[in-house]
Amino acid sequence: MQTLKIHTKGNNDIINITENIQEVLNKSNLKAKSGIINLCVIGSTAGLTTIEYEPNLNKDFQEFFNKIIPEGDYHHHETWHDDNGHSHVRASLLKPDLTVPFQDGKLVLGTWQQIILMDFDTRSRDREIAVTILKE
Amino acid sequence: MQTLKIHTKGNNDIINITENIQEVLNKSNLKAKSGIINLCVIGSTAGLTTIEYEPNLNKDFQEFFNKIIPEGDYHHHETWHDDNGHSHVRASLLKPDLTVPFQDGKLVLGTWQQIILMDFDTRSRDREIAVTILKE
Amino acid sequence: MQTLKIHTKGNNDIINITENIQEVLNKSNLKAKSGIINLCVIGSTAGLTTIEYEPNLNKDFQEFFNKIIPEGDYHHHETWHDDNGHSHVRASLLKPDLTVPFQDGKLVLGTWQQIILMDFDTRSRDREIAVTILKE
Numbered sequence: 001m002q003t004l005k006i007h008t009k010g011n012n013d014i015i016n017i018t019e020n021i022q023e024v025l026n027k028s029n030l031k032a033k034s035g036i037i038n039l040c041v042i043g044s045t046a047g048l049t050t051i052e053y054e055p056n057l058n059k060d061f062q063e064f065f066n067k068i069i070p071e072g073d074y075h076h077h078e079t080w081h082d083d084n085g086h087s088h089v090r091a092s093l094l095k096p097d098l099t100v101p102f103q104d105g106k107l108v109l110g111t112w113q114q115i116i117l118m119d120f121d122t123r124s125r126d127r128e129i130a131v132t133i134l135k136e
Numbered sequence: 137m138q139t140l141k142i143h144t145k146g147n148n149d150i151i152n153i154t155e156n157i158q159e160v161l162n163k164s165n166l167k168a169k170s171g172i173i174n175l176c177v178i179g180s181t182a183g184l185t186t187i188e189y190e191p192n193l194n195k196d197f198q199e200f201f202n203k204i205i206p207e208g209d210y211h212h213h214e215t216w217h218d219d220n221g222h223s224h225v226r227a228s229l230l231k232p233d234l235t236v237p238f239q240d241g242k243l244v245l246g247t248w249q250q251i252i253l254m255d256f257d258t259r260s261r262d263r264e265i266a267v268t269i270l271k272e
Numbered sequence: 273m274q275t276l277k278i279h280t281k282g283n284n285d286i287i288n289i290t291e292n293i294q295e296v297l298n299k300s301n302l303k304a305k306s307g308i309i310n311l312c313v314i315g316s317t318a319g320l321t322t323i324e325y326e327p328n329l330n331k332d333f334q335e336f337f338n339k340i341i342p343e344g345d346y347h348h349h350e351t352w353h354d355d356n357g358h359s360h361v362r363a364s365l366l367k368p369d370l371t372v373p374f375q376d377g378k379l380v381l382g383t384w385q386q387i388i389l390m391d392f393d394t395r396s397r398d399r400e401i402a403v404t405i406l407k408e
Contacts, residue, residue, distance in 0.1 A: 034137045034268070035268065035270070036174045036268050036270065049228050049229075049231045049232075050180060050228065050231070050232050051180055051224065051228040052180040052212075052224055054212070054215055055215075056210075056211035056212045056213075056214055056215045057210075057211065057212040057215070057221065057224050057225075059211045060210045060211050060212050060221050060224070060225055061224075061225055061228055064205060064225050064229070068204055093229075094229070094231075095231070098231065098233055099174050099176070099233050099235050100176050100232075100233060101137050101174060101176055101266040101268045103137050103266075108137065108176065108178065108266045109178065110178045110179040110180060112179070112180050113178065113179055113180040113232070134270055136137065136268060136269070136270065
């Protein structure tokens, strides 16, 4: 297991981590190998998925979360006098894990399909993503 | 890694791929073996999950996506003069991957639990699902 | 593959299964080992994710599902004269699987990040979660 460190701005920030994950594969010297790579973001206010990474679609995805899980009053705020109840609900819905295949050392994804970290917290964060490679 | 090809009608089409995945296991000669099977659909307008596959519930699941992520205006349409912004948002929410166990060469699922590919694109598509088997 | 049995109250019941999963790792004698652990709940009216497990946030997450997928009329009820259409839609959205890493025999999670089983069915259930460990 390796740890990938990613700085985010929080507040629905979407980071394309496809190249970072491919680099982990490259350094692992798996050129002729196939298998899966499991990603899991540490913490309960961020999630992982894939998207066609382009600014307009990113905005659509962000607005979707703002609409169905708006900022505002959450019971969670009574627990810590915090303001990120919506961040937690969004993250638990999107889930922290993603497991994708690689073949001949390369991620198997569509041309318009990128792996993203989405940070729902209400402030800038230094995130850690656990990366585990399993050969076929 | 193998590739499973599935033809869809797009527009929320739900395809039961449970038997296709079981066939991949059968052909891999894993009768006495256990492990996991990772599925990942290539592309950014389709997703995978499980459901009790029956026409009425499929309709409920489709109507749910129509309601919370309706067709209409999306920023993404400005990028490609396309019409499938809602397809992308739905797919990124549902996510492209699913990892399920098998035991003695058989998928471990409930009687009323089927693996489905859901295609959110606005047209018919020939989909590819990457299938990777890992023995315990 | 092992099976973890969990009793739930249904109706959005959220169960913290982090310690149960850590116990499975402990009994597998993997103290110096790393890898991934795949969890998959059998059945089509429950799901898995991570959350900061505390009563107020649990309530927020439950209310979110009540809001976007309310109880009421579903086409599925015509099939079985049942009442749990919303349970199925919620479960298919949250998905049945979760794959998380472990290092030196310990689950790699944030301090405020717990693994939960969420049971959406309309009655008490005895759930089975398939647990598969794969070493790196």
